[in-house]
Amino acid sequence: xxTKADLVGKRLADLIETPEIPETLRQAMAYSLLAGGxxxxxxxxxxxxxxxxxxxxxxxxVACAVEMVHTYSLIHDDLPAMDNDDFxxxxxxxxxxxxxxxxxxxxxxxxxxxxxxxCSAEEAGAPSGRVLRIVRELASYAGPRGMVGxxxxxxxxxxxxxxPEQLRYIHQHKTADLLVFCVRAGAILAGASERQLSLxxxxxxxxxxxxxxxxxxxxxxxxxxxxxxxxxxxxxRKKSTYPALIGMEKSRxxxxxxxxxxxxxxxxxxxxxxxxxxxxxxxIIERDY
Amino acid sequence: xxTKADLVGKRLADLIETPEIPETLRQAMAYSLLAGGxxxxxxxxxxxxxxxxxxxxxxxxVACAVEMVHTYSLIHDDLPAMDNDDFxxxxxxxxxxxxxxxxxxxxxxxxxxxxxxxCSAEEAGAPSGRVLRIVRELASYAGPRGMVGxxxxxxxxxxxxxxPEQLRYIHQHKTADLLVFCVRAGAILAGASERQLSLxxxxxxxxxxxxxxxxxxxxxxxxxxxxxxxxxxxxxRKKSTYPALIGMEKSRxxxxxxxxxxxxxxxxxxxxxxxxxxxxxxxIIERDY
Numbered sequence: 001x002x003t004k005a006d007l008v009g010k011r012l013a014d015l016i017e018t019p020e021i022p023e024t025l026r027q028a029m030a031y032s033l034l035a036g037g038x039x040x041x042x043x044x045x046x047x048x049x050x051x052x053x054x055x056x057x058x059x060x061x062v063a064c065a066v067e068m069v070h071t072y073s074l075i076h077d078d079l080p081a082m083d084n085d086d087f088x089x090x091x092x093x094x095x096x097x098x099x100x101x102x103x104x105x106x107x108x109x110x111x112x113x114x115x116x117x118x119c120s121a122e123e124a125g126a127p128s129g130r131v132l133r134i135v136r137e138l139a140s141y142a143g144p145r146g147m148v149g150x151x152x153x154x155x156x157x158x159x160x161x162x163x164p165e166q167l168r169y170i171h172q173h174k175t176a177d178l179l180v181f182c183v184r185a186g187a188i189l190a191g192a193s194e195r196q197l198s199l200x201x202x203x204x205x206x207x208x209x210x211x212x213x214x215x216x217x218x219x220x221x222x223x224x225x226x227x228x229x230x231x232x233x234x235x236x237r238k239k240s241t242y243p244a245l246i247g248m249e250k251s252r253x254x255x256x257x258x259x260x261x262x263x264x265x266x267x268x269x270x271x272x273x274x275x276x277x278x279x280x281x282x283x284i285i286e287r288d289y
Numbered sequence: 290x291x292t293k294a295d296l297v298g299k300r301l302a303d304l305i306e307t308p309e310i311p312e313t314l315r316q317a318m319a320y321s322l323l324a325g326g327x328x329x330x331x332x333x334x335x336x337x338x339x340x341x342x343x344x345x346x347x348x349x350x351v352a353c354a355v356e357m358v359h360t361y362s363l364i365h366d367d368l369p370a371m372d373n374d375d376f377x378x379x380x381x382x383x384x385x386x387x388x389x390x391x392x393x394x395x396x397x398x399x400x401x402x403x404x405x406x407x408c409s410a411e412e413a414g415a416p417s418g419r420v421l422r423i424v425r426e427l428a429s430y431a432g433p434r435g436m437v438g439x440x441x442x443x444x445x446x447x448x449x450x451x452x453p454e455q456l457r458y459i460h461q462h463k464t465a466d467l468l469v470f471c472v473r474a475g476a477i478l479a480g481a482s483e484r485q486l487s488l489x490x491x492x493x494x495x496x497x498x499x500x501x502x503x504x505x506x507x508x509x510x511x512x513x514x515x516x517x518x519x520x521x522x523x524x525x526r527k528k529s530t531y532p533a534l535i536g537m538e539k540s541r542x543x544x545x546x547x548x549x550x551x552x553x554x555x556x557x558x559x560x561x562x563x564x565x566x567x568x569x570x571x572x573i574i575e576r577d578y
Contacts, residue, residue, distance in 0.1 A: 020434040025441040029433065076397060081389035100370035105441050108365060109433035115404050116428035119421060129417045132408060135424050139405035144318065144398035145309040152314040152394050
């Protein structure tokens with residue numbers, strides 16, 4: 001995981017090091033893109049390719065693109081009009097350093113640049129038909145029926161009590177959808193069958209929901225130093241979360257159940273080597289940051 | 290122009306009429322996307338296809354996508370942290386109606402949905418290689434080295450006097466780049482030669498700069514009722530403009546020169562029928578809205 005994360009981090013630094021971008025904008029983009037983070041999404045893309053026994057080369061542009069999309073969503077999410085957060089990954093948020101206007105533009109720029117970056121998978125050897133399918137899935141899973149839709153529903157759900165179904169809708173789209181994209185994109189690049197794609201989608205949906213529940217748990221029990229941001233913010237904002245809705249114990253057993261489901265789907269998908277994807281599922285519930 | 294604009298308007302209404310988008314977000318997207326406007330960018334895509342004697346069918350998804358990108362840029366541009374505008378096309382701006390958070394998300398959603406929409410040119414008969422090239426160009430001309438870069442430079446240039454070169458850089462990227470994309474996308478769909486592509490790029494760069502200069506002129510001399518927004522905002526914001534920098538008379542003669550250059554490039558491109566593209570160039574400097 002560390003090797004892959006470092007590889008993607010280096011490529012991201014190269015991609016952002018272009019004199020054709022106005023300097024302030026470039027710095028604001030780089031500030032958030034190169035702030036570290038777990039790089040979980042890029043790693044998922046590359047690990048899926050490896051699970052099929054394929055080279056990760058064509059996956060690197062896709063991995064970089066998804067990290068750009070994730071980073072843009074964090075920058076916009078932190079804005080005063082949205083979550084109004086001052087810290088992220090132990091550093092002041094983008095708008096705290098560059099101002100709101102530049103933070104909005106840096107987010108817009110990263111989202112758009114992601115689509116340019118994903119296209120370069122073609123030069124890395126992927127057939128144009130597969131790259132086009134990945135472009136379409138990125139737009140779909142990150143767009144109004146995907147991640148942005150989830151963020152919108154999440155915002156509207158603040159301050160009002162949600163049903164478990166509504167909370168699941170939010171978690172599905174706000175968090176799981178982009179993870180589903182990562183696994184599907186790796187599988188599409190690898191030439192997976194439609195059956196494998198659908199089983200890997202099930203794997204990713206389960207780890208995606210688990211990821212968000214673990215996030216909610218860490219917001220209650222986590223260590224601020226490890227997290228790089230204040231804990232307790234969900235309660236402060238009166239956000240519905242699984243620990244608040246069904247209790248901590250049931251949340252933890254739901255987590256385990258989701259990871260079991262994910263592993264079952266992995267086995268059914270009959271991959272060449274599912275060990276890294278299995279390890280990533282375990283990491284998601286064991287992590288403390 | 291009217292027929293093509295109506296065709297695109299209808300398709301946009303269909304594209305946004307999907308129950309899979311959370312309702313508030315969907316309404317905010319539709320509010321700005323279906324607020325009318327000249328639809329100049331979609332018309333340019335379709336007119337270029339016609340100039341090659343091709344059917345406009347495969348161009349419609351591309352035309353809709355570029356209007357989504359244009360609309361997202363207006364929504365974000367109008368935000369309080371950016372230009373802080375209250376009116377656009379005679380209606381309150383998006384954040385005035387839906388609030389800042391939803392306006393930010395509606396912009397994000399339209400930008401992302403544009404990339405999904407452009408991909409559907411494949412179903413309308415365009416080969417995947419051409420569609421992928423168009424995706425890449427959309428991202429490039431709309432991204433940090435294109436439109437977003439221009440907006441960032443524009444913002445930084447407020448309150449300080451600019452050189453004509455700096456002003457040209459801003460106009461090129463903020464305004465001309467997306468028009469260049471429209472013409473190139475139509476030409477790529479039509480199977481233009483690289484020489485034709487480069488001549489059409491010259492055409493579009495010239496009409497793009499002319500478009501922005503005419504905008505600057507209308508901000509001084511325009512009629513608020515026809516424009517649908519207050520005039521005089523450039524001066525209020527101490528923005529560098531061509532009328533302010535070189536005077537009204539020289540701006541008008543520069544306009545004419547740009548349109549002549551555009552028409553020369555059109556003739557050299559040896560298209561089947563350049564009459565609509567020629568008429569669009571004329572419209573750009575004759576318009577009063």
